[in-house]
Amino acid sequence: MKINIVANSHEPIYYQIYKQIKKYIKNGEIKCGEQLPSERELSNSLGLSRVTIRKAIKDLISEGFCYKERGKGIFVSKERIPLKIDNLKGTANYFRLLGLNLETKMLFKKVIKPDIRLSEKLKTRSNVLYLKRLRIVEGERLIIDNAYLPLERMLNLEKYCFEGSLYKILYDIYKIQPNRSKSMITHKLADSDIVNLLDIPLNYMITERQSIVYDINNIPIEFVINYYRSDRFIFIYDSLFTKDENIAAFEKNLLPLWHYVPTS
Amino acid sequence: MKINIVANSHEPIYYQIYKQIKKYIKNGEIKCGEQLPSERELSNSLGLSRVTIRKAIKDLISEGFCYKERGKGIFVSKERIPLKIDNLKGTANYFRLLGLNLETKMLFKKVIKPDIRLSEKLKTRSNVLYLKRLRIVEGERLIIDNAYLPLERMLNLEKYCFEGSLYKILYDIYKIQPNRSKSMITHKLADSDIVNLLDIPLNYMITERQSIVYDINNIPIEFVINYYRSDRFIFIYDSLFTKDENIAAFEKNLLPLWHYVPTS
DNA sequence: AAGTGGTCTAGACCACTGT
DNA sequence: CAGTGGTCTAGACCACTTT
Numbered sequence A, B: 001m002k003i004n005i006v007a008n009s010h011e012p013i014y015y016q017i018y019k020q021i022k023k024y025i026k027n028g029e030i031k032c033g034e035q036l037p038s039e040r041e042l043s044n045s046l047g048l049s050r051v052t053i054r055k056a057i058k059d060l061i062s063e064g065f066c067y068k069e070r071g072k073g074i075f076v077s078k079e080r081i082p083l084k085i086d087n088l089k090g091t092a093n094y095f096r097l098l099g100l101n102l103e104t105k106m107l108f109k110k111v112i113k114p115d116i117r118l119s120e121k122l123k124t125r126s127n128v129l130y131l132k133r134l135r136i137v138e139g140e141r142l143i144i145d146n147a148y149l150p151l152e153r154m155l156n157l158e159k160y161c162f163e164g165s166l167y168k169i170l171y172d173i174y175k176i177q178p179n180r181s182k183s184m185i186t187h188k189l190a191d192s193d194i195v196n197l198l199d200i201p202l203n204y205m206i207t208e209r210q211s212i213v214y215d216i217n218n219i220p221i222e223f224v225i226n227y228y229r230s231d232r233f234i235f236i237y238d239s240l241f242t243k244d245e246n247i248a249a250f251e252k253n254l255l256p257l258w259h260y261v262p263t264s
Numbered sequence C: 001a002a003g004t005g006g007t008c009t010a011g012a013c014c015a016c017t018g019t
Numbered sequence D: 001c002a003g004t005g006g007t008c009t010a011g012a013c014c015a016c017t018t019t
Helices: A013-026 A039-046 A050-062 A091-098 A116-122 A166-174 A192-198 A247-259 B013-026 B039-046 B050-062 B091-098 B116-122 B166-174 B192-198 B247-259
Strands: A066-069 A073-076 A081-084 A102-112 A128-137 A140-150 A180-189 A205-214 A220-229 A233-240 B066-069 B073-076 B081-084 B102-112 B128-137 B140-150 B180-189 B205-214 B220-229 B233-240
Touching (some): A013 A050, A039 A050, A081 A091, A091 A166, A116 A128, A116 A140, A140 A192, A192 A220, B013 B050, B039 B050, B050 B066, B091 B102, B091 B166, B116 B128, B116 B140, B116 B220, B140 B192, B192 B220
Parallel strands (some): A081 A233, B081 B233
Antiparallel strands (some): A066 A073, A128 A140, A140 A220, A180 B233, A233 B180, B066 B073, B102 B128, B128 B140, B180 B205, B205 B220
16 A cells, blocks of 8 residues: 655645545455554654544544554444335344344333423323343444333333344234334434444444334334444435425424433 | 533543533533634633644534634534435425525536446436536535436426426426435545535535435436535435335345446 | 554644634 | 634653554
8 A cells, every 4th residue: 555645735634645545445455354554654654743644544434434443453444234214124124134144232121201202202101111222233233222112002012022123022912013204314423322332432423313103003103213333334215205295394393303312 | 611621531631522512502501603712712721732622623513513614713503404305396395395595506517428327327328417506505505416317308408497496397398207216325524526615624524315216107317416514404204114125135236326426 | 562543732834714 | 913723743641452
């Protein structure tokens, strides 16, 4: 790997480094999983300050081209996984179709009384089962799943094991099936809780998705907040034309959702 | 605004600053559009290096809480705009429903011969109209729109003015209407072209969306690549349960789409 | 012990904005 | 012109991983 720096260019040095390494990765001249030279190695060989190198690497990382491991070095990322965000058949089912191994680890399970915001989303005052789960894909800790399920129509749901498919339990036991959902997606930085669970550096970029899931009768059956490692996924979805819908009114009703912060 | 730093904490100093300023913004103690103290002011008053302050501010910016203007200072961001990414009624129509002023500026218009990747997406070898437009929402330059339209069924399309609604032209003149679309969404960093058009700093975080839009007969009518200022939007969408679909096959067919780089 | 990335300092010069 | 953010230097110490 050879990097050429043009001094006195209108382009910042860190940007020249960023672009050239990115090109090497895109062209496959450095392959997935391979290690890049260390920060000090680059800074010595290029005669630049380590801070400048770090800025270039930081940008490569925030775009998902490489990642760092403390004490080890800098590595080229694997290819992103396409994640269908309008999937209503469950995460377990989706990864099975993709042919990827999914492991689900239970982190927290508790029956809680919903606060006003949550009970408005789920349109019930009944108790709610809060499930916090970690999704491990092909050995990588990639997704945190916070689900809130109204227990009204799901008696004794808390008794079950949720290391498999939640939607399968809902259907097999209660004959409840997701039919539609309303979602939002945004990116944020990982707080210390997420950092520990996903084993990523502090303030790493993650994607947050919030959804209200409804059954065939438009009764809410789940409110869910997901956190995805942004650098490991591309998000895909299908859309269909719907005849008549007051978008503006729709937004206003749902807006408070986006500010919902889960209590654990 | 008062910031307390605990030295020798396990939490990095930049993270303490980041968290406290974020809290002030979330609580509304610093309001939208208000100016934060300058980097030097903060570094002097807190007795810290400017680099440490910059790191804290950088994280606030990448999460959309504030933004910088060169030569001016650091400001608190306005509230994000909810953007319906499964909208098939056109951008112009959407912003009108939201009650926001949208201005569309034509940047580039050319009839091109599609390369192999583009003609596969549009399923035609006919010429393609390439449109590059800038969307200005309430005076903010927020969206870049790259559209590729097969001219086969849209004779003389290039003659029209596209500073209004493209979909209105397609329907009024050719009776062609979007019926479904397949899309992907991801984030990346702004290159110099995007930086100039959206008037943002180099390597600013943006959201990229690619879509193939189909009519009622499943004939592709548009391939589009959008760039959004990530910090100014939250992305929302609806999903509906669809009975039977081979997700894995679906992904594999579409995957090359995600790597498509527009030629201008 | 040697090497890695994570954090931090105390400067410097540049380009841009406002007065 | 003074003030702002943008870039960059040449160090330093820490925590972590591997040998």
